[in-house]
Amino acid sequence: MAPSTSHASVLLIATILALLLAATPITCWRPWPHLKPNSSDLLYDSSKKFEGSSEFVHLRYHMGPVLTGNITVHTIWYGRWEKSQKKIIREFINSISTVNARPPSVSGWWRTVQLYTDQTGANISHTVQLGQEKNDRFYSHGKSLTRLSIQSVIKSAVTAKSKPLPTNPKNGLYLLLTSDDVYVQDFCGQVCGFHYFTFPSIVGYTLPYAWVGNSEKLCPGVCAYPFSVPKYIPGLKALKSPNGDVGVDGMISVIAHEIAELATNPLVNAWYAGQDPSFPVEIADLCEGIYGTGGGGSYTGQMLLDHDGATYNMNGIRRKFLVQxxxxxxVSYCTGPNALDQ
Known part of the structure; x- marks a missing residue:
């Protein structure tokens, strides 16, 4: 006998909640190493060469799809965004595929991501391009979002009556960016950004997506490090951001982190370390907090200084960025275009 409509609804809700809870460990990432309050192990002081440490890393391919076709990033701007802020983020995404930037470049960083292949041997696509955008400046789902309501925001964007975002499950990435007055479940306490895929029962399609929040008002010392630092670490000074916007410059590395993992593990069944797909460690997780040679432990690694004192490690088309x-x-270690030994 088929279950009643109400019973089927309960089963559907329970299934969705179980999947959401299972997704949680996939997305926990902060741009600075985890330190205990009052830690004396300050972030700039110890030089532990983590990027050469591979003894316990067993990254494997689990036969799932990766993004081998030209990747299109469709952006949802949720909340209030300045034109200047949007421009910084757009120029970073455009820099991923450019061949014109001076080294060390963002496109040089992406070449490491391109090394990953699917089961046919096809590499991650060289091309990452901006797709269509959707503005949600009136906070259609409120200023406090859950993991479930994030998928509802994406649904609203792809089903809008006026200029809906295209649905491209194969090569599209859906990037939901929330403004600095929006709180997302686990933001600041556990995550600065996360990725997963949408459920057909909610959105109508299985679409790889990522969320990244602007932390400038809520927790810049957590999610915009090193351009803002935790207040509980005495004597630690923030670095100058390369584009003059602490919140957005902090978002850039999180966006890069999530795009790299979406390309190599879009449905959470491709490239990751660990035995349990509910608790994968992905290619950017392994290099958390590392921005240059010598990075690891509590040290960011060697970065670069601009003529005005701003800190960065990669050049884009017209801007500079700090990207993990x-x-x-x-080679079984973390790499980047600004490495001193390449």
Missing amino acids: WVWNHF
């Missing part, structure tokens, strides 16, 4: 490194499975 990613794991290179051929």
Whole structure:
């Protein structure tokens, strides 16, 4: 006998909640190493060469799809955004595929991501391009979002009566960016950004997506490090951001982190370390907090200084950015275009 409509609804809700809870460990990432309050192990002081440490890393391919076709990033701007802020983020995404930037470049960083392949041997696409955008400046789902309501925001964007975002499950990435007055479940306490895929029961499609929040008002010392620092670490000074916007410059590395993991593990069944797909460690997780040679433990690694004193490690088309490194499975350590030994 088929279950009643109400019973089926209960089963559907329970299934969705179980999947959401299972997704939680996938997305926990902060741009600075975890330190205990009052830690004396300050972030700039110890030089531990983590990027050469591969003894306990067993990154494997689990036969799922990766993004081998040209990647299109469709952006949802949730809340109030300044034109200047949007421009910084757009120029970073455009820089991923450019061949014109001066080294060390964002496109040089992406070449490590391109090393990953699917089961046919096809590499991650070289091309990452901006797709269509959707503005949700009136906070259609409120200023406090859950993991479930994030998918509802994406649904609203792809089903809108006026200029809906295209649905491209194969090569589209859906990037939900929330403004600095929006709180998302686990934001600041556990995550600065996360990725997963939408459920057809909510959105109508299985779409790889990522959320990243602007932390400038809520927790810049957590999610915009090193351009803002935790207040509980005495004597630690923030670095100058390369584009003059602490919140957005802090978002850039999180956006890069999530795009790299979406490309190599879009449905959470491709490239990751660990035995349990509910608790994967992905190619950017392995390099958390590492921005240059010597990075690891509590040290960011060697970065670069602009003529005005701003800190960065990669050049884009017209701007400079600070972006964390990613794991290179051929050499079994974290790599980036600003490495001193390449």
